[in-house]
Amino acid sequence: MSPWLSRNGVPIGLVVLASLVVVAGFELVDAFVVSTPVEVEDGEADLAGITSVAGLIKVAAFLGVGALIAVPLRRRFRPQAQGEQR
Amino acid sequence: MTTASVHKRASITTRVWLDIALFVGYVLLSAPQTTGIPFHEYFTVVFIPIFIAHIVLDWSWISRVFRPSDRKRPAETRFNRSFDIVLFVGMVVVIYSGFMVSESILPDFGIDPNASSFWAGLHDAGGNLLILLVGVHVAMHWPWIKRNIGRIRPKSADA
Numbered sequence: 001m002s003p004w005l006s007r008n009g010v011p012i013g014l015v016v017l018a019s020l021v022v023v024a025g026f027e028l029v030d031a032f033v034v035s036t037p038v039e040v041e042d043g044e045a046d047l048a049g050i051t052s053v054a055g056l057i058k059v060a061a062f063l064g065v066g067a068l069i070a071v072p073l074r075r076r077f078r079p080q081a082q083g084e085q086r
Numbered sequence: 087m088t089t090a091s092v093h094k095r096a097s098i099t100t101r102v103w104l105d106i107a108l109f110v111g112y113v114l115l116s117a118p119q120t121t122g123i124p125f126h127e128y129f130t131v132v133f134i135p136i137f138i139a140h141i142v143l144d145w146s147w148i149s150r151v152f153r154p155s156d157r158k159r160p161a162e163t164r165f166n167r168s169f170d171i172v173l174f175v176g177m178v179v180v181i182y183s184g185f186m187v188s189e190s191i192l193p194d195f196g197i198d199p200n201a202s203s204f205w206a207g208l209h210d211a212g213g214n215l216l217i218l219l220v221g222v223h224v225a226m227h228w229p230w231i232k233r234n235i236g237r238i239r240p241k242s243a244d245a
Contacts (some may be wrong), residue, residue: 011145015138022178026208035204038187055119059217063113066221074226077162 101143102238105231108136109224116217127191130181137177166226173223176216183209 005012111133118126141148151159151167159167185192186205193199224231 008142008145011142011148012138015141018174019178022175023182026179026182030202030204033204035202038201038203038206052120055117055121056113058119059113059116062116062214062217063221063224066218066223067225068221069218070222070225070228073165073222074162074228077160077165 097143098234099238102231102234104136104139104143108133108140111136112220116213124190127184127188130184131191134181141174162226169219169223169226173216173219176212176219180209180212180216183212 111129114121115126115129115133121129148170151163183205186199187201187209188197188199
């Protein structure tokens with residue numbers, strides 16, 4: 001085992017464990033909600049023209065809106081003591 | 087430069103490069119219309135260890151802000167702490183639901199993903215919401231990113 005892995009074994013284990021807890025929680029929800037099977041399409045989707053570009057535009061727009069949401073939050077926190085930076 | 091500062095700089099350099107890889111990878115993953123479903127699904131397998139490494143390399147910050155303390159933590163820290171939990175849960179759910187509605191990677195291995203409207207809806211809605219949350223996350227940690235992105239620029243020889 002690499003030294004990095006052995007040094008970070010506990011955090012990695014906790015992240016995996018937390019992920020399993022989240023998945024188990026949603027599997028539990030799935031067991032109780034009414035859901036219908038959906039048809040799985042062929043993975044070879046057509047990537048053509050504007051649809052292809054639209055995917056990246058959508059991501060950029062959503063990220064931008066997210067960053068804009070953070071602006072008033074950051075402004076609100078600014079007068080207070082500086083947070084503990086990661 | 088002391089050994090400790092060399093180690094710290096190397097660590098921050100690693101983290102900055104990892105964060106850049108994570109962000110670029112996330113943007114590519116979030117645009118299956120652009121990259122295609124097979125890339126979207128196979129690249130997720132590459133993305134997961136980068137995502138875990140992102141958390142593990144920031145473990146000192148995580149363990150510090152979650153440790154009980156006598157003094158009240160700044161509002162920004164408390165917000166980031168709660169927000170990052172929501173982001174983590176969202177990321178796990180979107181990744182897992184993606185496998186549950188797999189159109190490429192699981193069928194390639196002969197596994198029927200047993201897709202349902204629950205997982206399909208969760209993956210679509212959660213995926214879109216997650217992009218917004220990632221935007222907030224990046225903006226909230228922007229001071230750290232701005233401060234450290236300069237460190238990865240190569241120093242000129244006469245500096």
